[in-house]
Amino acid sequence: xxxxxxxxxIISSSDDExxxxxxxxxxxxxxxxxxxxxxxxxxxxxxxxRLSDSRSRLCNDSSNVNEITLFCEDFxxxxxxxxxxxxxxxxxxxxxxxxxxxxxxxxxxxxxxxKVEEVKVWFEERLKATREEFCNHVLVITGQxxxxxxxxxxxxASHLKARVxxxxxxxxxxxxxxxxxxxxxxxxxxxxxxxxSFVERIRKYGLVQxxxxxELKSSVILLIDDLPVTNGKVAYGRLYNCLHLLVRSTxxxxxxxxxxxxxxxxxxxxxxxxxxxxLSLENAGACKVAFNPITTNSIKKTLSRIxxxxxxxxxxxxxxxxxxxxxxxxxxxxxxxxxFCLKPDPMRSLSLSNPTTSYSKEKSDELNPLDDGFSxxxxxxxTLSLFHALGKxxxxxxETEYSIASDQDAFLVRERFTRLPLKMDAPEKVLCQxxxxxxxxxxxxxxxxxxxxxxxxxxxxxxxxxxLSDADFLLATLRGMIARNHEADSxxxxxxxxxxxxGVLFGNSHPLPSRWHSIRRPNLWHVEQSSSHNKFELLRxxxxxxxxxxxxxxxxxxxxxxxVLKWLGYREPEDLEPHQVMMRGNETENDNFDGMSLDDQExxxxxDEIEDW
Amino acid sequence: xLWVDKHRPKTLDQIIVHEEVAQxxxxxxxxxxxxxxxxxxxxxxxxxTLIMALxxxxxxxxxxxxxVENKTWKVDAGSRTIDLDLTTLSSTHHxxxxxxxxxxxxxxxxxxxxxxxxxxRPIDTKGKKGYKxxxxxxxxxxxxxxxxxxxxxxxxxxxxxxxxxxCNSSSKVTEAIRSRCLNVRIHAPTExxxxxxxxxxxxxxxxxxxxxLAARIAEKSNRSLRRAxxxxxxxxxxxxxxxxxxxxxxxxxxxYVSEIASDIMKEQxxxxxFQVRGKLYELLINCIPPEIILKRLLFELLKKLDAELxxxxxxxAAYYEHRMRLGQKSxxxxxxxxxxxxxxxxxxxxxxxx
Numbered sequence: 001x002x003x004x005x006x007x008x009x010i011i012s013s014s015d016d017e018x019x020x021x022x023x024x025x026x027x028x029x030x031x032x033x034x035x036x037x038x039x040x041x042x043x044x045x046x047x048x049x050r051l052s053d054s055r056s057r058l059c060n061d062s063s064n065v066n067e068i069t070l071f072c073e074d075f076x077x078x079x080x081x082x083x084x085x086x087x088x089x090x091x092x093x094x095x096x097x098x099x100x101x102x103x104x105x106x107x108x109x110x111x112x113x114x115k116v117e118e119v120k121v122w123f124e125e126r127l128k129a130t131r132e133e134f135c136n137h138v139l140v141i142t143g144q145x146x147x148x149x150x151x152x153x154x155x156x157a158s159h160l161k162a163r164v165x166x167x168x169x170x171x172x173x174x175x176x177x178x179x180x181x182x183x184x185x186x187x188x189x190x191x192x193x194x195x196x197s198f199v200e201r202i203r204k205y206g207l208v209q210x211x212x213x214x215e216l217k218s219s220v221i222l223l224i225d226d227l228p229v230t231n232g233k234v235a236y237g238r239l240y241n242c243l244h245l246l247v248r249s250t251x252x253x254x255x256x257x258x259x260x261x262x263x264x265x266x267x268x269x270x271x272x273x274x275x276x277x278x279l280s281l282e283n284a285g286a287c288k289v290a291f292n293p294i295t296t297n298s299i300k301k302t303l304s305r306i307x308x309x310x311x312x313x314x315x316x317x318x319x320x321x322x323x324x325x326x327x328x329x330x331x332x333x334x335x336x337x338x339x340f341c342l343k344p345d346p347m348r349s350l351s352l353s354n355p356t357t358s359y360s361k362e363k364s365d366e367l368n369p370l371d372d373g374f375s376x377x378x379x380x381x382x383t384l385s386l387f388h389a390l391g392k393x394x395x396x397x398x399e400t401e402y403s404i405a406s407d408q409d410a411f412l413v414r415e416r417f418t419r420l421p422l423k424m425d426a427p428e429k430v431l432c433q434x435x436x437x438x439x440x441x442x443x444x445x446x447x448x449x450x451x452x453x454x455x456x457x458x459x460x461x462x463x464x465x466x467x468l469s470d471a472d473f474l475l476a477t478l479r480g481m482i483a484r485n486h487e488a489d490s491x492x493x494x495x496x497x498x499x500x501x502x503g504v505l506f507g508n509s510h511p512l513p514s515r516w517h518s519i520r521r522p523n524l525w526h527v528e529q530s531s532s533h534n535k536f537e538l539l540r541x542x543x544x545x546x547x548x549x550x551x552x553x554x555x556x557x558x559x560x561x562x563x564v565l566k567w568l569g570y571r572e573p574e575d576l577e578p579h580q581v582m583m584r585g586n587e588t589e590n591d592n593f594d595g596m597s598l599d600d601q602e603x604x605x606x607x608d609e610i611e612d613w
Numbered sequence: 614x615l616w617v618d619k620h621r622p623k624t625l626d627q628i629i630v631h632e633e634v635a636q637x638x639x640x641x642x643x644x645x646x647x648x649x650x651x652x653x654x655x656x657x658x659x660x661x662t663l664i665m666a667l668x669x670x671x672x673x674x675x676x677x678x679x680x681v682e683n684k685t686w687k688v689d690a691g692s693r694t695i696d697l698d699l700t701t702l703s704s705t706h707h708x709x710x711x712x713x714x715x716x717x718x719x720x721x722x723x724x725x726x727x728x729x730x731x732x733x734r735p736i737d738t739k740g741k742k743g744y745k746x747x748x749x750x751x752x753x754x755x756x757x758x759x760x761x762x763x764x765x766x767x768x769x770x771x772x773x774x775x776x777x778x779x780c781n782s783s784s785k786v787t788e789a790i791r792s793r794c795l796n797v798r799i800h801a802p803t804e805x806x807x808x809x810x811x812x813x814x815x816x817x818x819x820x821x822x823x824x825x826l827a828a829r830i831a832e833k834s835n836r837s838l839r840r841a842x843x844x845x846x847x848x849x850x851x852x853x854x855x856x857x858x859x860x861x862x863x864x865x866x867x868x869y870v871s872e873i874a875s876d877i878m879k880e881q882x883x884x885x886x887f888q889v890r891g892k893l894y895e896l897l898i899n900c901i902p903p904e905i906i907l908k909r910l911l912f913e914l915l916k917k918l919d920a921e922l923x924x925x926x927x928x929x930a931a932y933y934e935h936r937m938r939l940g941q942k943s944x945x946x947x948x949x950x951x952x953x954x955x956x957x958x959x960x961x962x963x964x965x966x967x
Binding site: 442443446450451453454455456457458459460461462464465466468469471472473475476523524527528530531534535538539540555556557558559560561562563564565566567568 | 615656657681700839840843844846847850851862864865866881882883884886887890891894897898899900901902905933936939940941942944945946948949951952953955956959
């Protein structure tokens with residue numbers, strides 16, 4: 001929806017720098033600057049002015065456009081779309097605020113000053129210096145979605161009066177389209193291929209400057225905003241090589257933007273590969289700047305500026321709320337604000353949102369406080385990674401004293417059962433956000449919880465262990481009815497998860513002061529695996545050795561035969577060795593632990609490590 | 614070959630310990646009318662030996678020519694098919710299997726696989742025995758559903774198939790099954806009987822066995838004949854000629870459990886609990902069944918415990934043993950027991966010594 005809207009709207013707003021497919025001339029930038037100053041006084045008027053302005057500029061540009069297409073066919077798509085729609089430049093009033101209030105100057109950027117400065121200096125150095133001075137010409141910018149990565153580049157470019165040449169992933173080919181095309185004899189090229197050839201060209205020839213008639217002098221910044229999505233090792237390897245070459249050999253200051261998905265979904269494969277990619281780029285000599293989520297304050301500032309300019313009647317509280325709900329995503333915040341201002345009667349929603357505001361003030365948590373009870377029209381539903389959620393449960397952070405609300409509690413609880421209120425949402429909600437399934441959650445909690453208990457508190461350990469045992473029992477009751485009743489299944493699942501989590505939270509009545517802990521992968525999984533493997537081996541050997549004439553029972557073999565065999569020094573087939581872990585003597589024990597801890601380390605590395613929050 | 618296997622009686626006539634039972638079985642089989650049989654008794658009492666000998670009696674030496682098969686069965690369960698891995702041991706006349714290996718899917722084994730086997734009546738040219746024998750081990754570990762299916766199977770295919778069931782405790786086998794079988798209780802051999810067997814083996818092996826040592830081995834064996842013979846052999850390897858007061862080497866896992874027990878007694882803290890968990894894992898990796906670990910652990914703990922705590926500790930051990938059977942992952946429950954014990958014991962220590 002948003003995408004569709006956007007494409008029509010780009011046309012009307014002249015100064016949409018991001019979608020201007022190839023470059024922003026310094027000329028257009030100066031224009032937009034002057035425009036923005038006009039708009040400051042009279043927004044309505046300026047909009048009209050801008051519209052006409054944009055058309056004229058488009059006409060000017062289109063002559064250049066044709067030339068550009070000669071050497072940058074990749075952008076064809078974007079341009080043809082652009083041109084077609086210029087004819088129907090209609091929806092001037094339906095501007096998306098996100099585009100309308102794009103930052104035009106360094107001051108308007110909501111990104112942290114230092115980061116902006118860092119990026120600016122980097123570009124300045126690269127642009128001013130003679131080519132040979134720096135060996136690296138690539139800047140990698142990382143950050144969550146909507147923290148202003150592209151905007152920063154655009155603004156800095158305009159500030160430095162440089163053109164931005166941008167790679168945008170071309171429109172994907174649909175299967176039907178492909179079928180149609182292949183009949184017509186057009187070969188399919190994957191987007192990765194296109195990207196590769198684009199990078200190749202950039203590397204070899206640079207951007208061919210001479211064909212620009214107007215501004216020969218202006219410098220160029222190459223912006224790679226959208227890395228092609230790779231699937232599988234081979235494709236990833238190609239992307240990697242191609243970027244590597246780019247980093248090594250490009251002479252144009254290049255910015256590669258990588259969006260961090262890491263926080264929301266750690267299991268997401270592409271996100272991980274992007275992380276790797278980013279690391280390897282850095283190793284290859286690229287400079288890296290990480291953008292943090294935008295602070296609530298600067299979002300608030302931006303939002304109130306927009307409000308002033310749009311003359312909407314939004315209270316500071318509401319802005320505060322929107323800013324907090326956005327989770328550092330300024331694009332989202334602005335969209336929410338626009339949506340919020342669309343409401344026919346903003347006063348009514350104010351009264352609605354009041355209770356939540358006070359609620360959100362109470363809680364200093366960064367979690368989205370909004371979708372609790374009230375469904376306000378904005379706010380991202382945040383997701384948590386499993387590890388984040390586990391960390392919350394295990395660290396068990398609580399308020400230091402009772403809030404007023406809990407004093408008025410209807411039922412009194414005995415002192416040993418009372419706990420301070422949690423510094424988080426209801427555990428079930430956190431579970432829901434983490435998409436936690438009962439079994440793995442229980443296993444993870446079981447593996448890790450002992451690290452988080454007070455050294456003296458064995459009673460706590462028992463309480464926790466007994467609740468986990470309850471949870472396991474609940475999970476096991478599924479056994480009979482898996483095939484039959486899915487509803488009951490899910491109820492029992494969530495009940496078990498709830499028991500496990502709440503048991504851990506409640507049982508740990510003397511939480512340790514938080515310190516750094518890594519969360520281990522459950523050893524239990526490994527144990528189960530090797531146990532069943534060993535069992536199978538035992539039986540097999542038994543059969544082989546005695547041709548099935550003796551006992552058939554694994555437990556008997558394990559408890560009685562193997563110890564004796566070990567005593568007797570029977571070392572029949574060699575493959576007995578690795579599975580029979582001797583349990584006597586310290587050195588063998590250590591051996592065994594080594595075997596396990598190796599695996600452990602692997603787990604630690606492969607899994608996230610959590611610092612405390 | 615181990616002595617246990619080497620000196621295992623092959624025919625019903627050779628059986629020393631349960632001579633009467635053996636003779637009765639022999640009569641039963643020679644009269645050609647064999648009902649379903651349910652053997653129950655503690656481990657190491659000779660159930661399996663009896664069954665093997667019985668099969669030999671029924672089918673002759675052909676019953677001893679067995680092969681091991683590990684086969685994947687495709688069971689059609691309503692909307693989907695389930696793949697089940699099952700190891701079977703079979704001769705031309707009988708099939709032996711362990712349905713409880715399939716865990717919670719055991720009822721499919723009982724319903725489908727056993728049915729499948731029972732349906733195929735063996736073609737016997739001589740027209741002698743018109744039935745096949747299915748030996749099912751660990752029937753007491755079957756789920757309730759599986760036992761119900763088993764009941765139906767027994768009725769339906771009794772013409773072509775005889776079931777020999779084998780379990781430790783008949784109390785976990787449903788009434789319905791028990792009433793359809795001839796129940797044969799195999800009691801644990803007495804210590805005198807064990808001594809007799811040990812002397813018999815000693816003679817055969819040409820080993821001088823002092824009666825004192827034999828008695829001690831019998832005593833240590835907890836009335837399990839298998840255990841006794843196994844430790845007899847280890848003693849032989851450890852030290853020969855025997856002295857009547859020589860040490861009988863314990864099982865390594867038992868020692869390990871007692872190590873765990875003393876760990877628990879020494880310190881009661883979450884950290885120690887974590888270490889104990891690691892050791893329990895190690896036992897589990899070595900396929901020691903969790904029930905046995907828990908039982909042994911309780912045994913070791915009780916040895917060192919003050920009388921007033923024993924009752925409570927036993928209660929919790931029983932509680933978590935029950936939980937363990939109901940639950941899925943035994944370590945959760947074992948650990949809960951250890952934690953509970955630590956908590957009780959620590960409170961006790963504080964109360965007594967301040």
